Amino acid sequence: MAAAWQDVVRDAAAVREAAAVAVDAALLAGVLMRTGEQPNASDVVNYAPFTLLPSAVPRALFEQAYAVQQDFNLLVDAVSQNKEFLEQTLASTIKVDDFTARLFTIYKQVLEEGLAQTVFLGINRSDYMFDCGLQGAAALRQIEINTIAASFGGLTSRTADVHRLVLNVLGKSEEASQLLPNNPAKGLALGIAKAWELYGSQRAVVMFLVEDVQRNIFDQRCVENELWNRNIRVVRKRFRDVFEQGSLDASRRLYMDGQEVAVVYYREGYVPQVYDEQNWEARLLLERSRAVKCPDIATQLAGTKKVQQELSRPGTLEKLLPGHPEAIARIRATFAGLYSLDEGEEGDRIAATAIADPDRFVLKPQREGGGNNLYGEELREVLEKIKDSPERTSYILMDKIKPQPALNYLLRAHSPLQVSKCISELGIFGVYVRQGRELVLNQAAGHLLRTKAIEHADGGVAAGVAVLDTPFLV
Ligand code: ADP
Numbered sequence: 001m002a003a004a005w006q007d008v009v010r011d012a013a014a015v016r017e018a019a020a021v022a023v024d025a026a027l028l029a030g031v032l033m034r035t036g037e038q039p040n041a042s043d044v045v046n047y048a049p050f051t052l053l054p055s056a057v058p059r060a061l062f063e064q065a066y067a068v069q070q071d072f073n074l075l076v077d078a079v080s081q082n083k084e085f086l087e088q089t090l091a092s093t094i095k096v097d098d099f100t101a102r103l104f105t106i107y108k109q110v111l112e113e114g115l116a117q118t119v120f121l122g123i124n125r126s127d128y129m130f131d132c133g134l135q136g137a138a139a140l141r142q143i144e145i146n147t148i149a150a151s152f153g154g155l156t157s158r159t160a161d162v163h164r165l166v167l168n169v170l171g172k173s174e175e176a177s178q179l180l181p182n183n184p185a186k187g188l189a190l191g192i193a194k195a196w197e198l199y200g201s202q203r204a205v206v207m208f209l210v211e212d213v214q215r216n217i218f219d220q221r222c223v224e225n226e227l228w229n230r231n232i233r234v235v236r237k238r239f240r241d242v243f244e245q246g247s248l249d250a251s252r253r254l255y256m257d258g259q260e261v262a263v264v265y266y267r268e269g270y271v272p273q274v275y276d277e278q279n280w281e282a283r284l285l286l287e288r289s290r291a292v293k294c295p296d297i298a299t300q301l302a303g304t305k306k307v308q309q310e311l312s313r314p315g316t317l318e319k320l321l322p323g324h325p326e327a328i329a330r331i332r333a334t335f336a337g338l339y340s341l342d343e344g345e346e347g348d349r350i351a352a353t354a355i356a357d358p359d360r361f362v363l364k365p366q367r368e369g370g371g372n373n374l375y376g377e378e379l380r381e382v383l384e385k386i387k388d389s390p391e392r393t394s395y396i397l398m399d400k401i402k403p404q405p406a407l408n409y410l411l412r413a414h415s416p417l418q419v420s421k422c423i424s425e426l427g428i429f430g431v432y433v434r435q436g437r438e439l440v441l442n443q444a445a446g447h448l449l450r451t452k453a454i455e456h457a458d459g460g461v462a463a464g465v466a467v468l469d470t471p472f473l474v
């Protein structure tokens with residue numbers, strides 16, 4: 001895969017020079033992150049980690065990933081509206097997983113009261129790796145779909161410019177000219193703006209629901225600023241602010257200290273640690289409101305690993321997307337093997353297989369944000385321990401995807417410049433807006449390529465493992 005850059009990788013002086021240019025270009029382009037020491041101040045910032053060289057991506061798989069994105073948007077939206085499916089699918093999980101159970105309780109509560117929300121906005125990112133199977137040709141395999149707080153659409157809108165410059169510096173202007181333009185920030189903002197418009201109140205704001213620790217603020221600002229430039233007002237609030245300042249009027253319009261909120265865009269809320277009782281109360285208030293939640297709680301549940309696993313069962317897609325055989329075929333073609341660990345014979349059998357051959361699988365709990373999955377010996381140990389207890393139901397098993405590694409340099413502040421064997425994960429952003437039952441927008445909004453050294457089984461950019469990259473189509 002690294003064939004295009006083999007000469008570069010061997011030339012230490014050229015690499016050093018290009019790396020210095022690259023880092024400054026990233027700073028100039030705004031590929032930025034706040035520092036770990038001062039995560040809530042912009043006085044001193046650094047560049048977000050990125051690769052020196054763009055990584056080779058098979059063109060056919062890249063195009064396949066784009067071509068299936070509208071189908072995935074349709075599917076997530078269908079799952080979010082299918083109470084029976086969500087109930088059945090998550091029944092075993094919520095018995096043992098407190099976090100999913102708590103989200104599910106809010107989901108039920110909101111449905112029982114009756115939805116006040118009439119406009120729905122989905123922003124997701126479907127992630128893939130390129131599996132090199134035994135047949136030789138690589139295959140596109142979905143890792144997961146993120147339906148809440150899918151990040152790096154902002155920063156990645158600026159990385160292609162950096163890589164274009166690096167290739168020019170390295171004397172590869174022909175290749176530089178082939179790098180694709182990419183602007184997810186604009187696409188995400190377009191979706192938010194559409195939802196805001198359909199909500200129908202000029203005075204109302206878009207509320208970014210943000211973390212207490214905001215290292216990745218520049219990524220969010222890229223989207224935020226697109227909205228300001230469309231004359232849409234944006235406020236940044238935390239769950240605690242919602243608890244203290246949030247209220248609903250008689251028609252369940254959401255107000256923050258008297259200011260009406262049209263859209264709530266969650267960049268937070270997907271890990272249990274954020275929720276104390278007050279924050280759960282705040283979440284419930286938001287979900288009960290008329291405001292457009294991105295995502296609403298049903299769509300967050302549609303993104304759980306358990307739902308992903310059930311979607312791969314024969315016949316499930318046909319039930320969820322009747323009349324869409326072509327979309328179903330495109331979706332299914334991206335699935336890796338996924339297995340339920342529910343109690344019973346099917347679960348017993350796959351648990352035994354995984355214990356015998358742990359390197360074939362990944363064990364996944366119902367968590368987001370990286371660093372939660374189990375691999376290899378650890379997978380075996382945990383599965384041994386829980387194989388006869390209901391606890392195993394809180395996990396799913398997945399075939400481990402094995403991409404072909406390529407050489408690259410991962411540029412990180414305060415880290416030595418060294419060549420690493422790397423693998424990449426491609427994400428495609430999806431955006432859709434539904435008004436009542438009518439889908440009024442359904443698009444792929446751009447891509448994200450993340451690359452990590454092969455030593456790390458798990459983890460994304462925010463987790464400090466992967467870095468931003470740009471696909472070079474081959
Ligand atoms: P999270 O919600 O924590 O992001 P993911 O399912 O995306 O969970 O897994 C986190 C990381 O683990 C991925 O970015 C990828 O690097 C690795 N990973 C996940 N599933 C697989 C798999 N089936 N095969 C190989 N690597 C995987």
Ligand code: MG
Pocket residue numbers: 127144369370460
């Ligand atoms: Mg992930």
